[in-house]
Amino acid sequence: MGDALGEDLLAAVVVGVLLIPQSLAYALLAGLPPQAGLYASLLPLIAYAAFGSSRVMGVGPVAVLALMISQALADAPAGVAPHDAALVLAAEVAVLLALAAGWRLDALAALLSVPVLQGFETGAALSIALSQLPVLLGSSAHGSSLLQVIDSWRHAAVPWWPLTAVYGVAALVALWLAKAPLLRGLERLMPAWRAQAMTRLAPLGVLLAAIGVAAATQAGGRGVDLVGSLPSLEWPLGWPPLDLALWRELLPSAALIALVCFVSSLVVAESLARHDGMRIDPRRELAGLAAANAAAAIGGGMPVAGSFTRSVVNRQAGARTRMAGVFTALWMALAILVLARPLALLPTAVLAATILAAVAAVFDVRPFREAWRYSRVEGALMAVVAGLTLVQGVAWALAVGVAGSIALLLQRTARPHVALIGRVPGTEHYRNVGRHQVELTPGVLGLRIDESLLFINARQLADVVQQQLAGHPETRRIVLLMSPVNRIDFSGLTALRALHELLRARGIRLDLSEVKGPVLDGLRDGGWSAWFDGKVFLSHHQAMHEDG
Template sequence: MRADAAGALRAYAAGALRHDLLAAAIVAVLLIPQSLAYALLAGLPPQVGLYASLLPLVAYAAFGSSPLLGIGPVAVLALMISQALAQAPADVGATHAALVLAAEVGLLLAAAAVLRLDALASLLSVPVLRGFETGAALSIALSQLPVLLGASAQGSNLPQVLGSWWGAQTRWSPLTALYGVTAWLALWLARRHASAWLARHMSAARATLLARLAPLMVLVLAIVAATLGDAGAHGVRLVGALPELAPAIALPPLDATLWWRMLPSALLIALVAFVSSLVVAESLARRDGARIEPRRELAGLAAANLAAALSAGMPVAGSFTRSLLNLDAGARTRMAGVFTAALMGGVLLLLGRPLAALPAAVLAATIVVAVLPVLDWRPFREAWRYSRSEGVLMSAVAALTVLQGVTWALGVGVAASIALLLQRTARPHVALIGRVAGTEHYRNVDRHEVQLTAGVMALRIDESLLFTNARALADVVQQQLAHYRESHPDTRRLVLLMSPVNRIDFSGLEALRALHAMLAAHGIRLDLSEVKGPVLDALRAGGWTEWFTGQVFLSHHHAMLDRGVLRQAQSD
């Protein structure tokens, strides 16, 4: 065992160590301003974002599965945290409430990992997720506009921002706006053109690296300008002196009222953190062939959030920006995150004092530039063309996020997704099928030229029979049969093609029993074809042989040609 461990360490040192260290050195410096900005966006002191970027990275490395996923504060979660903190009791500080949120998110994700509930990610359908991302990006940009322009307004949704701005004592500060707008313009130009411009004068790899460092250069220039111009004395809001980097390892407040008040928000934050992190991890895995285990991602995120709760941080998740930085900087394993945490701590010891002179408007500019690329209206057009109901759902979630808040948007989105699913599956789709001439293939009579078999009606069940749709099975088949027998009165046998059916629950079993009895009362025999093995095992375990008198055929074509069964049915 020791020999294997020593061999693995030697292989790592010879292969990935150098790449992970280099990536960590690049990423650590770039993530400091981002961590500060997202803490301020959440309504927390800036050092909370830094603490959330240290131990959580180490915890995820121990339990997660993605080699490249960058863990830390993220913009969407920061918006959700900001709105959640408004629900905290008035006598509880924001930092204490954030610790409880992080602890609850960690415990919820840990419970989901233990109970193997990674399938809960499906609660956030693509329309809900896309609508939420777009609405959250707009809300984040709106919430940062007052900071960018030097207004005293604040808020996390459109009505709050506009109402606060209308009654604000300071609606804008020319000098603050100069810092904010200049920084935003520089960051936007760097994002769009720096790499291509630099590539004219150096190698593409070096140009990409320097372009990635452009945000850091903007921050350095802003600090220099603010220091030389004594911006703080002229009314420009600065980040201010950061406390000494010494996150205390301690339990979050054990206040039952606070924990209960934060729980609904923690549930939504945990769900969004897992889904968004899994999407990022799987996207990166497709690029380098890595394998992502959803259950381990739950465990890794749980450990990261618990570490944040114990080290004065805030809820964290996988960040697409951080992850791309890891990828572009050449990271190979999760150890890059551990090195990033260590190097960030060292860098903060050196840069803590200069960061105090950074204008808050410049941090706001970094947030706005980071979230604007999320605004993509193409999915809305595509969803509208493909499914009007899903297009409406996506637009409604985006609008609710901007106008009302994250909790309402996600709650309505999940409820509406479930309602749409129930609506679409409330009646199983049953198709009348016939044989395509000259083949053994059977297709829908409404879509293909087919031949029907005398005395036999063939139906295809196009979905699993579950409690959501099973009750309607007999009614749907009876309607098809009544219409069919108008032109085929000699029908004495019904064959159900079951190949699309992946599962039959107890409600489905009872529906089959009711269908069997109804057909028998009309003198019609029920047969099944192409039943999948696990489905047939479940039917046998349910004791269906006690009442089912038909036959099960391996091939639907053979079922349709079985004249012996037809003669028997006709003689009964």
């Protein structure tokens, strides 16, 4: 426990330093006073730690939400202060996410398949690296997508600034050396656990060294962009404006922000959790994000979500529990109050280098190769999501990813797979005749239904069975092995009845075997005893050898 708290404290120091300039930048991007970004990075971290499930999630202002907030504020009623409107948005997002948690709408997270998660993770890493590249080189270009950065760089007044680039590249090299090479060297001199702790302190050491060099060389006067003076911290705790007209006007924007907040945050949490073998609870994520936005609403902030950048840095810095978020908030508040002057001297290029080093650690092309080998379609979906995240942004990528996952699901389940099965000689096991040497029972056709019977595929049931029946005209009885069927909805019940009537008209009896208890209960509740005149058998072997 003590080791975990120590590593959480170390991660908090590293992340807190990065969080300050990011918070200021995202608040300005949203059209809000810079203090709003700072306030949105304090209480929300503590609130998420109390209710969320990810141990490394860094909540706070994020670029995607900042852009959406800016658009929502542009449509706000005239005369409303932008910060007041942002507080209302945060409160509405909190309410909507809390309702979603209460109504268990977290089940929608099942639409985020592994290709979507992996594609988003890779695309987000590339997008973040691309957005930080101009900062690293001292360019006036900016943007959060490939097209934005390219267009901005083409028209940039300052394509790059040599002295700034020196700071950025030097910091990047130092951070790379501070990982494996430094760790190997320190492990020769001290115990492994101490060497790892000192290696994790390396990013903070690079930041402090950069501050010292920048102060000694008066880098700000030589054109190097610095973090600059921080705003004073005057915590305005209170309720957001209770103007019903304003709440009603902003509700559509809040609903869209809440959706993007949950989906993008869950993608971040699950992407990072997969690396550590951890489990994310989507319902707890809804509750944690609801609490974080409620804290932002009463703490003078703005709508918040999970940040991929800060979460990756938090993980790379060694965070072990959600207490890292609490320590980050406390350290950030202390840094604003005590370390405002030295932090103002930190070159922004060094911050960009720290972010680049963090996202480089999660970039991996192996899942793309593995997905392509296993399923070309899923591999292509992964690549499309990654590309859209890089070129168009998170919203487009997630929309296309979810739509693609649904399309693949519908394609695979729209036609139920029904296999002709026979007995493995000398056993009571029945297998697909196309894959095994089996024995068929004369006059009895054994078929295994490999899908639940739902509205998606139910209409195809009779056609599929008739195709099997066409090759066995002597059949007098059909036995459906139902063990793979987990559910039959009303469309499935209707299709089963239609198949029953079709076979009865041809003088063929329909029997079922190995029906699961909940499925059989549903059939009984649906009144199937009024029309079903076949039998239900406990085992398929018994059904195939029933005399009458």
